Amino acid sequence: MSAPVIRRSPVHEATVTEIADLTPRMRRVTVRSDAMVGVTIRPAQDVELHLREATGRRVKRRYTIRHARPEIGELDLDVLLHGEGAGSRWGATAQPGDVVEFQGPRGKLELRPAAWHLLVGDESALPAVAAITEALPAQERAVAFLEVGDASDELPMAKVDVHWVHRGDAPPGGPELLTAALAAIEPPDDARAYLMGESRAMVALRGVVEAAGIPHDAIFVKGYWNTGRPDRLAGRAPS
Ligand SMILES: Cc1cc2nc3c(=O)[nH]c(=O)nc-3n(C[C@H](O)[C@H](O)[C@H](O)COP(=O)(O)OP(=O)(O)OC[C@H]3O[C@@H](n4cnc5c(N)ncnc54)[C@H](O)[C@@H]3O)c2cc1C
Numbered sequence: 001m002s003a004p005v006i007r008r009s010p011v012h013e014a015t016v017t018e019i020a021d022l023t024p025r026m027r028r029v030t031v032r033s034d035a036m037v038g039v040t041i042r043p044a045q046d047v048e049l050h051l052r053e054a055t056g057r058r059v060k061r062r063y064t065i066r067h068a069r070p071e072i073g074e075l076d077l078d079v080l081l082h083g084e085g086a087g088s089r090w091g092a093t094a095q096p097g098d099v100v101e102f103q104g105p106r107g108k109l110e111l112r113p114a115a116w117h118l119l120v121g122d123e124s125a126l127p128a129v130a131a132i133t134e135a136l137p138a139q140e141r142a143v144a145f146l147e148v149g150d151a152s153d154e155l156p157m158a159k160v161d162v163h164w165v166h167r168g169d170a171p172p173g174g175p176e177l178l179t180a181a182l183a184a185i186e187p188p189d190d191a192r193a194y195l196m197g198e199s200r201a202m203v204a205l206r207g208v209v210e211a212a213g214i215p216h217d218a219i220f221v222k223g224y225w226n227t228g229r230p231d232r233l234a235g236r237a238p239s
Contacts, residue, residue, distance in 0.1 A: 009103045011050065012036070016098040017074065024152055025081045026123070027091045028066070031100065036073035041065050043111055043135040044128040047075065047104035051086040061087035062224075064127040065105060078127040082172070109220055111135060115190040118214065119144040119160065120178060120205055124224040125196035126155050132194060133160040145181050147172075147197070173198035173227035175205050185212050192218045199223025 014033035022028055046064045053059055063077040079091025090100070111132065117140060119129045126146065133142045142160040150166050165181045182205070187193075193209045195202040202221050209219055 009106065010035075011101050011103055014075070014100050014102055016094050016096050016100065018096060019094060022078060022155060025149070026126070026153070026155065027079050027081060027094075029077045029079055029091060029094045030074055031077065031102075032072065032074045033102075034073055036068070036070065036075060036105075038070050039068070039073075039105065040070060041068040041075075041105055042107070042109075043131045044109045045105040045107040046128075047077070047102045048106065049087070049090065050101040050103075051090050053086045054089070059086050060103075061085075061090070062106075063087070064131060066127040066131060080123045082123070109194065109222070112192060113137070114140060114192040114218070116140075116188050116192075117142040118185065118187060118191060118193040118209065120146075120182070120193065120195045120197070120202075120209070121224075122147045122172060122197035122201075123149070123153055126157075128196050129160070129194075130155065130157055134158055143185075145178055147178050147181075171227075173201055173225075175201040175208075178205055179208050182208050182212065187212055187214050192220075194220045194222075196222045196224055199226050 012033050012035035014031035016029055017032045018030040020028040044064055046062045048060045048062050051059055051061055063079060065075050066078045067076040081092050082088050121129060129144055136142055136159060144160050144162045145165060146162060147165040147167055148154060154164055163181060165177050167177060191214050193214045195205050202223055206219055206221050210216055
């Protein structure tokens with residue numbers, strides 16, 4: 001019996017071309033890669049960066065492609081500077097000229113037509129929410145409930161009614177504040193939902209959204225990070 005074929009997506013190289021601070025905790029890192037020239041990016045697709053922890057251990061971290069310029073192979077990645085971690089550190093220290101390896105684009109989110117789209121998440125999902133809502137047809141309505149530390153974390157969002165939920169001194173990653181904020185939603189029959197943020201919080205919020213009337217199979221749930229468990233994100237393994 002022959003061994004199963006394991007297909008890995010190719011590893012590409014990108015060079016950092018520009019850095020911009022969007023908020024005190026969100027930094028845009030623009031990278032350019034010949035491998036991305038002519039590649040069409042779907043809304044909220046991401047790349048998996050190959051990074052190193054402070055110990056030197058190799059790890060992979062995923063970042064949403066906020067904008068793509070396929071004519072020159074450029075991608076904007078908006079990196080939350082949340083504190084410890086290889087991804088956060090890369091965002092805080094990246095400089096033009098730095099080279100980074102990555103795989104992708106990847107991501108399974110499909111935008112299907114609906115009269116009403118509900119987007120729920122935390123800071124790590126702001127790039128995905130912005131990319132999704134910008135891609136929606138004009139006649140489809142979008143409403144977002146987004147948890148951030150405070151008003152300084154808020155980013156401009158087009159084509160969506162945003163309810164910002166401020167965490168203040170509460171720790172990030174719990175479902176409580178968004179659960180309370182979602183209590184008043186009244187989704188129409190033709191509604192879809194997208195939940196992106198801390199893994200266990202998003203699973204808990206799926207129940208809240210289902211209880212409000214959005215069917216199970218109309219809800220997309222994606223864990224973006226795990227409270228206190230850096231390497232246990234669904235689908236993530238140390239490289
Ligand atoms: C498909 C996908 C797309 C994503 N897109 C983006 C994006 O566009 N921008 C973005 O900033 N993030 C994005 N993320 C989330 C990002 O990959 C994770 O936050 C990742 O854990 C960051 O890695 P790190 O090395 O900085 O921290 P880790 O080494 O993973 O964790 C170190 C510590 O920081 C905590 N931590 C990790 N992430 C956060 C956070 N977001 N908030 C608070 N505490 C945190 C952990 O619980 C742990 O205690 C995306 C994730 C996925 C799966």
